[in-house]
Amino acid sequence: MKFEDFPSEIKPDLLPSPSGHLVYHCLGCGCEYEIDSLLYTCPDCGKVFLIQDLEQDRLAKRTGARWRQIFDYRKMLNLPALKGVFLFHEFLAPVIPLEDVVYLGEGHTPVVAGNQELTEMVGTEFYFKNDGLNPSASFKDRGMAAATSYLKFLAREKGLPEILSVCASTGDTSAAAALYAAYLSGILKSAVLLPHGKVTPQQLSQPLGSGARVFELPGVFDDCMKVVEHLADNYDVALLNSKNAWRVLGQESYAFEIAQGFDYEVKALSLFVPIGNAGNITSVLSGLLKFERFGIIDGLPRVFGVQSTHANPVFRYYAEPPEKRRFEAVVVRPSVAQAAMIGNPVSMPRVLKLVQEYEERAGEPRFFVVQVDEQSIMDSMLLANRNGHVACTQGGESMAGLRQALTQGLIKPGDKAILDSTAHFLKFSEFQTTYFENRFSPDFEITSQPELINRPSYVAPEGLDRLPEPGVKLDPEDFKAFVQSAAKEIARVLGLKPKKN
Ligand SMILES: *Cc1c(COP(=O)(O)O)cnc(C)c1O
Ligand SMILES: [Zn+2]
Numbered sequence: 001m002k003f004e005d006f007p008s009e010i011k012p013d014l015l016p017s018p019s020g021h022l023v024y025h026c027l028g029c030g031c032e033y034e035i036d037s038l039l040y041t042c043p044d045c046g047k048v049f050l051i052q053d054l055e056q057d058r059l060a061k062r063t064g065a066r067w068r069q070i071f072d073y074r075k076m077l078n079l080p081a082l083k084g085v086f087l088f089h090e091f092l093a094p095v096i097p098l099e100d101v102v103y104l105g106e107g108h109t110p111v112v113a114g115n116q117e118l119t120e121m122v123g124t125e126f127y128f129k130n131d132g133l134n135p136s137a138s139f140k141d142r143g144m145a146a147a148t149s150y151l152k153f154l155a156r157e158k159g160l161p162e163i164l165s166v167c168a169s170t171g172d173t174s175a176a177a178a179l180y181a182a183y184l185s186g187i188l189k190s191a192v193l194l195p196h197g198k199v200t201p202q203q204l205s206q207p208l209g210s211g212a213r214v215f216e217l218p219g220v221f222d223d224c225m226k227v228v229e230h231l232a233d234n235y236d237v238a239l240l241n242s243k244n245a246w247r248v249l250g251q252e253s254y255a256f257e258i259a260q261g262f263d264y265e266v267k268a269l270s271l272f273v274p275i276g277n278a279g280n281i282t283s284v285l286s287g288l289l290k291f292e293r294f295g296i297i298d299g300l301p302r303v304f305g306v307q308s309t310h311a312n313p314v315f316r317y318y319a320e321p322p323e324k325r326r327f328e329a330v331v332v333r334p335s336v337a338q339a340a341m342i343g344n345p346v347s348m349p350r351v352l353k354l355v356q357e358y359e360e361r362a363g364e365p366r367f368f369v370v371q372v373d374e375q376s377i378m379d380s381m382l383l384a385n386r387n388g389h390v391a392c393t394q395g396g397e398s399m400a401g402l403r404q405a406l407t408q409g410l411i412k413p414g415d416k417a418i419l420d421s422t423a424h425f426l427k428f429s430e431f432q433t434t435y436f437e438n439r440f441s442p443d444f445e446i447t448s449q450p451e452l453i454n455r456p457s458y459v460a461p462e463g464l465d466r467l468p469e470p471g472v473k474l475d476p477e478d479f480k481a482f483v484q485s486a487a488k489e490i491a492r493v494l495g496l497k498p499k500k501n
Contacts, residue, residue, distance in 0.1 A: 001076040001077065001078070002078075003015075003077070006076075006077075010069065010070070010073050013070050014073060014074060015079075015082075016082075016089040018094065018095050018096065018097045019058070019094045019095070020055050020090075020094040020095055021053065021055045022051050022052070022053055022054075022093070022094075022095050023035060023052055025049055025050050025051070026042035026044070026045060027049065027349045027350060028044075028045035028048075028349070029042060029044055029047070032052075033049075035150075036157075036158075037154075038150075038151070040232060040243045041243065048347065048350060049245045050245055050248065051245045051246065051248070051249055059090060059294050060294060063295065064294055064296045064297075065295075067295075068296060071256075071260055072260070074087050075260075079098075080103040081098040081101035081103055083105075083108075084101075084105065084106045084108070084145055085106060085142050085145050085250050085253035086101045087253075087256075091256065092146060092249050092250065092252060092253065093149065093150060093249050095153075097153065100149055100156060101149045102148050102152060104141065104145065105135045106135055106141035106144075107134070107253050109129055109130050109133045109134060110129070110133060111129045111258070111418070112130060112389065113126075113127050114126050114128070114384075114387065118383065118384065122403055123403070124411070124412075124413045124415055124416070124417060125414070125415075126399075126416065126419055127416075127417070127419065128384065128389050128398075128419050129254070129257075129419070129420055130389075130390060130421050131254065131420060131423065132390055132391075132422070132423045132424030132426075133390075133424070136178075137172075137206075137424035137426070137427055138339070138422055138423035139172075139254060139420070139422045141176045141180075142254060143242060143247030143248065143249075143250040144173075144176040144179070144180045144240065144247065145180065145250050146247065146251075147247045148184060148188060150246045151165070151184075151187070152187055155187050162187060162189055163187065163189070163237075164189050164236075164238065165177055165189065165191070165238045165240045166193065166232065166238070166239060167190075167193070167228060167240040168193045168194075168224035168225040168241060169224070169241075170195075170198070170199065170342070171194070171199035171200060171206075171427070172339055173240065173242070174192035174193075174207045174212070174214070175203055175206035175207055177207070178190045178192060178206060178207035178211070178212035179206070182211055188238075189213075190210070190213070190240075191214075191215065191237075192207045192213070192214055193228055194214065194215070194217070194224065195217060195218075195219055195220045195221050195223065195224050196217060196219075197216075198220055198338065200338070200427055200428055200429075202428075202429070202430075220332060221277075222342060222344050225241065228241060243346050243347075248286065248347070248350070249283075251282075251283030251287075252283045252284075252290070254280070254283065254284060254420070255271075255283065255291070256287055258418055259288075259296065264296060265297075266297050266300075267298045267299030267300065268301070268415070269302070269417070270301060270303075270304060270402075270405070270411050271302070271304065271420070272306055272399075272417060272418065273306065274305075274307070274337060274339075274340045274394040274397045274398055274401075274422060275305040275345065275369070276311070276339060276342040277342050277346050277347055278314060278345035278346070278350070279346070279347045280420070280422065281303070281314075281351060282347045282350040284303060285303060285354040285355065285357075285367070286354055289354065289358060292361060293361075299362075300358060300361060300366055302366050302367075302368070302410075302411065302415075303358070303367050304370055305368070305369040306370055306371075306372060306397050306398055306400070306401030307340070307369060307370075307372075308335045308340065308371065308372060308374060308377060308397065309371050309374070310333035310334065310374060311330065311332040311337070311340060311341045311343060312330060312371045313344065313345060314345060314348065316328070317369075318367075329344035331343055333443060334443050334444050335374060336377055336381075336393040336396075336446070337374075337394045338393065338431075339428075340394055340397065355367045368410055370401050370410070371404070372397060374444050375445065377396045377397045379396075379400075379449060379452060380396040380399040380400040381396025382432065382435065383399075383452070384399055384421075385425060389421065390424060391419075391421040392425050392428045393431055394420075394422045394428075395419065395423070395425075398422075401419075402419060435452070435453070436448070436454060436455055437455075457493060459490060461481075461486050464478070464481055465478065467482060468482060
């Protein structure tokens with residue numbers, strides 16, 4: 001809709017202009033730093049930041065109802081800068097002018113209800129939110145849109161030369177970083193560090209296709225992360241891992257969208273989010289807290305972090321009674337939820353702080369972590385996709401988490417759940433292939449269930465002299481023989497009955 005056609009009473013608030021006073025707030029010593037340079041960790045104590053808006057109270061000048069109205073009207077606006085995660089500009093990164101917002105189609109991903117069959121199987125009503133339908137096919141684009149918009153803003157303000165960004169990745173961060181850098185050519189260049197053999201071929205092809213410098217290292221993600229941290233500490237590079245607090249801001253849009261998608265009535269929902277480096281769960285909690293504080297939502301929903309038994313440091317932490325909790329990194333074992341295969345999550349201090357705040361606001365336990373085994377992750381992904389979803393292995397993990405929460409009585413049948421499918425199925429299709437060929441190595445602890453296996457059948461009609469091949473024209477008789485014989489074989493396999501004439 002054209003700006004002039006909006007009702008006059010909404011026009012003054014429709015287009016946001018830069019506002020607020022953002023600072024890096026250190027979760028270790030509480031120090032605050034201005035955002036006029038890119039910092040990742042506290043120069044004083046080395047701990048991670050959350051970005052805070054010191055002028056946040058100004059947002060209370062509008063009622064929750066007014067904010068809801070603004071966001072809902074904005075959806076009708078044909079302005080690229082507000083079409084993605086920056087629709088929630090005032091709550092996301094309000095200092096960034098719209099002219100610096102990078103929009104590649106991220107956000108506003110579909111929420112798809114489970115069909116009747118799958119709903120019955122799972123035991124309660126649920127929806128997948130398909131974050132695989134982001135431009136680089138994972139939720140990481142949300143954070144990358146915010147982080148690269150900030151870099152663009154910074155580069156313009158300070159007249160900086162081209163910035164080199166670096167990140168370590170379980171596959172999807174590098175795909176997103178490389179994509180946004182490719183778009184911002186002249187402003188941003190990307191180098192990515194991947195654990196050799198621990199990202200899927202599809203994920204490897206993404207940064208290569210976007211023209212990033214790709215480095216493969218021995219070890220797992222946690223090892224790559226250490227190298228990237230060393231680079232960021234000692235060289236002039238911009239780090240794009242979720243240690244970068246701008247990423248957390250962009251990813252809050254996931255929570256904002258759930259709010260908007262359910263008409264801001266979210267209190268009775270249960271959100272299931274896979275946890276790897278814990279950036280996503282940080283953002284979900286932080287986003288919900290913001291919307292609750294300003295009366296935009298009706299209350300805080302239950303939030304469930306989900307981890308595999310093969311990479312479960314956050315589960316282990318919260319499984320202890322509060323007085324006994326001590327965080328310990330774990331050594332990860334192979335996991336099909338490979339994008340979450342992280343033993344020492346960088347955002348753990350953020351989780352600790354936000355969970356405490358979340359439960360204080362909610363006044364009761366509303367945050368839980370469940371763990372699920374590899375078998376249930378794979379089986380859940382396959383079942384979901386057999387019922388019309390496009391869930392990745394981490395999406396399978398979310399669904400397995402819902403089933404686990406039901407089994408443990410943490411939620412009851414009738415409670416409505418939202419499952420985060422964090423990436424597109426196709427990025428992780430090799431795990432499906434491995435399952436269908438029943439050749440998982442023993443350390444995965446996955447046995448293929450025959451009823452879930454699906455394999456192609458090659459139809460090679462017997463007794464024919466000539467078969468079709470590319471570039472060769474069969475003579476009509478041979479071709480007819482081939483068509484009839486192939487159709488007959490397929491009809492036999494499918495048990496088709498001939499038409500009656
Ligand atoms: C990064 C990623 C995760 C884990 O998210 P964190 O923010 O690291 O906890 C889960 N699923 C997919 C597909 C990812 O790319
Ligand atoms: Zn500090």
